[in-house]
Amino acid sequence: MDRALQIDILKELMEQLDSGRNIDAGAQYRMATDVYTSPDIAEREWETLFRNHPQVIGATSDLPEPGSYLTINDFGTPVLATRDKNGDFHAFVNACRHRGAQVASEPRGRRNVFTCPFHAWSYANSGELIAITDEQDFGALDKSCNGLIRLPAEEKAGLLWVHPQPDGELDVAALLGSELLAELEAWNETEFAHGADKTIEMDLNWKLASDTFGETYHFAKLHKDTLAKLYSGNNLHLKEFGRHHRFVTASRQIAELRDQPEDSWDYGVGIAFTLYYLFPNTIVIHGGNSTLLRFYPDPGNPGRSITRVSIHAPAHALEHEKNLDASQISSESVYDAGSADIGAIAGVLEVFSSTVEHEDYVMGEMQQRSAESGALTHVTFGRNEPALHHLHTSFREALDLPPLEEV
Numbered sequence: 001m002d003r004a005l006q007i008d009i010l011k012e013l014m015e016q017l018d019s020g021r022n023i024d025a026g027a028q029y030r031m032a033t034d035v036y037t038s039p040d041i042a043e044r045e046w047e048t049l050f051r052n053h054p055q056v057i058g059a060t061s062d063l064p065e066p067g068s069y070l071t072i073n074d075f076g077t078p079v080l081a082t083r084d085k086n087g088d089f090h091a092f093v094n095a096c097r098h099r100g101a102q103v104a105s106e107p108r109g110r111r112n113v114f115t116c117p118f119h120a121w122s123y124a125n126s127g128e129l130i131a132i133t134d135e136q137d138f139g140a141l142d143k144s145c146n147g148l149i150r151l152p153a154e155e156k157a158g159l160l161w162v163h164p165q166p167d168g169e170l171d172v173a174a175l176l177g178s179e180l181l182a183e184l185e186a187w188n189e190t191e192f193a194h195g196a197d198k199t200i201e202m203d204l205n206w207k208l209a210s211d212t213f214g215e216t217y218h219f220a221k222l223h224k225d226t227l228a229k230l231y232s233g234n235n236l237h238l239k240e241f242g243r244h245h246r247f248v249t250a251s252r253q254i255a256e257l258r259d260q261p262e263d264s265w266d267y268g269v270g271i272a273f274t275l276y277y278l279f280p281n282t283i284v285i286h287g288g289n290s291t292l293l294r295f296y297p298d299p300g301n302p303g304r305s306i307t308r309v310s311i312h313a314p315a316h317a318l319e320h321e322k323n324l325d326a327s328q329i330s331s332e333s334v335y336d337a338g339s340a341d342i343g344a345i346a347g348v349l350e351v352f353s354s355t356v357e358h359e360d361y362v363m364g365e366m367q368q369r370s371a372e373s374g375a376l377t378h379v380t381f382g383r384n385e386p387a388l389h390h391l392h393t394s395f396r397e398a399l400d401l402p403p404l405e406e407v
Ligand code: FES
Pocket: 096, 097, 098, 099, 100, 101, 116, 117, 118, 119, 120, 121
């Protein structure tokens, strides 16, 4: 990230902390709760935002070497993503051209050839059909026209992007815009390695799951025994990039920078994290390591969602973590700063368990039940919750729903 921008963000957060005033959007908005419950809206979202919209399926480090692969089954089209012997990224429909069985089932692995479990046709990791079992009995077939069906795929800004439709249009540079693309690329996530995955499946709409990453107003209340020990909350820098945004909040250590000359301020010390929301369902959080979040609806149930978390870190940090004593890792050791070296990955996993799953998403399940009761027809987003205004304005625009109502 540009140094001048880092200083601007740190100053903005310091000013908010000095004045005791959070960010101010200048308006409040009301939103009908049917966006969390309506089967009709859920169906439109599924078609517009998932079945027919570019998707981030992982990070560059999820396919670390030639022969690496991933399988994804989260947005309707089963996807097989591979890195071929030249290091090129490909995405295919994970469906055998014989009669449609999935040619790979493990979430991730390493393979140069995929042999279908049904009748053992085999495919190269660059998609070509290599062999048809008992071809003399099956009959002649032009192998060159029967490779795995290719999906539009691009590797950009350290992320793996696909379009779920073989004839879909994917242009990541246009999707992000040049400013955001350059900023994401500057984080150099390509140098990281995959550390761990976590899946959270709970009874809340997928947008309630992402809403929880949309304000810092709740940190000191809901998270008083967890995250608020690290970050004070009630401060936020927000920058919109079309339907995407950057969201930054301060760490408690920002106070240490005040006595230092500005040109020696360490951005990584002063901020808690730098979060990028990428429309419609992806968040990338940078701060020492990198966490990728993807939110998916249960297509049959607006009241249920899946959050996929994957954590990536510099290789030396993963190596260091292997030597740590797992018994030191606890909620206390994560939130009582400096009490133990718990490692980059274990620390983030603990935060996603104790803070996100057991605090944020518990609120989300309550919010879901309130919306489903029909008795709570609207919610209100405060002047201090502009990222939520932006998230829901973007969803509503994409679905042709009327805009949020200013209070
Ligand atoms: S379905 Fe794959 S070989 Fe028959």
